[in-house]
Amino acid sequence: MLTTERGRIVLGLFAITVLGIAAVYLFGGKDSNLVTQTVVTGLLLGGVYVLVSLGLTLIFGVLGIVNFAQGAMLAMAMYLVYFMVSSAGINPYLAVVLSAPIMFGFGWLVQSTLMNRLITDVGHSRPLLVTLGLSLLISNTLLMIFGGRPLNVPSPYAGSVQILGAIADVPRIIAFVGAVIVAGGLIVILRKSPVGLAIRAVAANGTGASLVGVNVKRIYAMTFGLGAASVGVAGGLLAPFTSLVPSAGDQFTTLAFVIVVLGGLGSVPGALVGGIFIGLLQTVGSLFLPGSGPLLLVFGMFVLVLFLRPQGLFGANK
Template sequence: MTTSPTATDPGGPTTVEPDRERRSLKLPAAPLFVLAAVVVALALVYTVGQRETGLVTQSVATGLLLGGVYALVSVGLTLIFGVLGIVNFAQGAMLTMAMFLVYEMSTSGGIPVYVATLLAVPVMFLFGVLVQATLLNKLTMAGNEEGPLLITLGLSLLIVNVLLMIFGGRPLRVPGSVSGRVEILDAIMSYERLIAFGGALLVAGALTLLLRGTSFGLSIRAVSANTQGASLVGVDVSRVYALTFGIGSACVAVAGGLMAPFLSLTPSVGEQFTILAFVIVVLGGLGNVAGAVVGGLIIGLVQTVGALYLPGTGSLILVFGVFVLVLFFRPQGIFGATR
């Protein structure tokens, strides 16, 4: 029996299988198509949308900044979801926990909010490592899917109720270190939201460098692709799991600190981001940091521009409509690889 030579055949010519080549050519087309669709949709809103140009520009600017906030919450979640396969229902509660850490350091310790954010990062990292090592590792290593889901749900309830006991239910405010706003193309943007947007890009860039440019990032990608295979070549899977959950928690600390100056703090403030974060993670592609950023920006734009036509909660109908539409044509997400 004869076989056609492929790129992996030592004696054959270095050619690529036609199907594999065709798949590799198709992958970059999805992000470009989505970008083109967003540009066309915005052009239609400006030209035939029957809304004032200045109002549309302000909605676009607000949507991009809001999308940056969503991306901040989602980049840590996509790492945990993509590598560990854990549906972390405690993500919103951990975001709230980070916000109250920053609040306590800012108000009681007199520490500037962005310095307090840097201090909250190692605290949340250690908290994430502890949670994974003590509560989730055994279940994750055993392939149990229901156990981690229930544990993270219970952890969420625990964090929220502990915060409620300590701080009460009255809304609190974190004093901001930066005040003022800037006007760009007739759109007004506060410095605090611009800093949060820049923080989202920095965190995404740092995670991308970690995953693509370090040996530990290679271990994370190996565990994400094939846990058993990674273990066979010497990767300490339980250590990778614990550190990955810790990194995801540290990302939440950055998100909480950068968002705290322009949000009212209550023990349940983070819960509003949980569902949208899962939507963004799946929309962008599981485990893909760039996908989480792009997904966050798309959802932010759809929500704010859509509110021009469907005010209130009506814009969420458009959000979930776009989510279903993208997944109908590309179930693996915008940046997800075809398996």
């Protein structure tokens, strides 16, 4: 029953998106090449949002922790890639693959040494403050090591290609493809692997999971690790078209929170669909609204969803 409900939501959202874009083409009074360009840009921007949201939704959904360090961890991953590229001269995309396990280890360590001690029956508010502290610690460590001067990671595949007459940056296309791969990988892990099964069980009911032999703290560490690894991939894929400063991750975090709540806490497909939708809404909206006006559409949409479906598009009905 749930699957058909999900099916309807995906179909509905898809229909709204397609109709919306069609309406812009027909009645928007804009040059059709310009519309195509904004749609392509929107899709690619959506890919970026998806990348940033995936780790957040996983940690949020399973541990119930709002990870305030998400942006700082994203910046950390970018600098990690920058460091590998600038010191060892390796391909940035190879550095992305290398940074994922490093970030996994970092996330695992943070959860098992710092936060697991604080997660008690009392609630999840104390780990939340730890993530805030962690965020300050990471940002300032990055500032200390790399300084505040903007850096950049050159992509070996810089340049652009034409898609239906629209111009698309190759690094952004790679990031989009990466977002879909990471989302797909997470879905497969959650659905098909024993660890994924245990993660979902812990998300549904931690006490019940421990009574069927699941080590809940280990699963917490695993989840934070997986979340950090997704952030690691995100940072690496964004680095070639982002100017690196220690606060580089912050610009994405607010929207990532919106996308995670919109898609449903803990839902990977929700983050995927929500991210792309928000990306499209923002760029297509910019055809009609000046400056930061499109954000008004995004947050308006967000409020609407909270009214109509507070559990988020893909959230479980609780």
